Amino acid sequence: MADVLPTAFYDRDPARVARELLGAVLAVTARGRTLHARIVETEAYLGPHDPACHAVVGRTARTWHLHGPPATCYVYRIYGLHWCMNAVTLPEGIGSAVLLRAVEPLDALPALRRRRPRARRDLDLTNGPAKLCEAYAITGDHDGSSLVDGPVRILHGDAIADARVRRTPRIGITRAADWPLRFLVADSPWVSRTPTRFPVLPLDP
DNA sequence: CATTTGATGTTCT
DNA sequence: GAACATCAAATGC
Structure with a gap:
């Protein structure tokens, strides 16, 4: 598809990628059908020097695809129960990514x-x-797949103006807990709750 | 409304 | 043995 974000989009500072993924469209294909959703909330994980990033432990079995080339899909299991999906950023071996935290469904609500x-x-x-x-049946099976031509892709979407973007600390972490690397669309009802104790910052302070 | 707690199992120390 | 990029139900106010 011509609308797919190219590899070069991901080969940049993960905080910048996290900001610019707001408004982009997640496209998940399974059994011949593709479902679409607009990305409204993300978090950046900067690499081995970010204490909250999984890359701090190096390239292990779990973090193998986190260290893959940009535009790789990194999916890991959390708390033994759930899956979380990331878009890998920066070149192979760096281990940086953007966590997808919330999306607005654009079709297929019954599914x-x-x-x-x-x-x-x-x-x-x-x-x-x-x-x-x-909701989109994204699991460990997708770990390591390509966001350009794999079963989970990210398409070019509407640009979100800077005035609509907010930043906060990242949710659910204990290390580097004050780094404002969570990005969200302020006026979207589809974002997750922000803890009351969190500062909410404009994009450009 | 906000905050706490139990579920569950893999990864890392 | 502790920590964990979470969720949903239960409890507190």
Whole structure:
């Protein structure tokens, strides 16, 4: 597809990629059908020198594809229960990525609801990193696949103006807990909750 | 509304 | 043996 974000898009500072992925479109293909969703919340993990990044332990079996080339899909299991999906950034061997934290479904709501029967509202289908993976059936099977021509791709979408973007610290981490590397679309109802204690910053301070 | 807790298993120390 | 890029239900106010 001509709209796919090219590898060069990912081969840059992960915080910049995280910002610019807002508004891009996740496209997940399975059994001949493709589902679409707009990305509204992301987090950047900067690499081996970021204490919260999985790359701190080096290139192990788990982090193998995190260290892959830009535009690689890195999927890992968390808390033994859930999956989280990342877009790998920077060149092979660096180990940096952007976590997809929330998306706005653009079609196929009934299919998403079937996979997430316990979601109370539609807004709860995809407003968290593990929720969106469950809704779109993204699992360890996708770990290492290409975001350019694999089963999970990211397409060029609407640009989100700087004025609509906010930054906060990253959620659920203990190390480098104050680094403002979470990016979200301020006026989207599809983002996850921001902890009350978190500062919410404009994009350009 | 906000905060706490139990579920669950892989990874790393 | 502890930590963990989470979720949903239960509890507190």
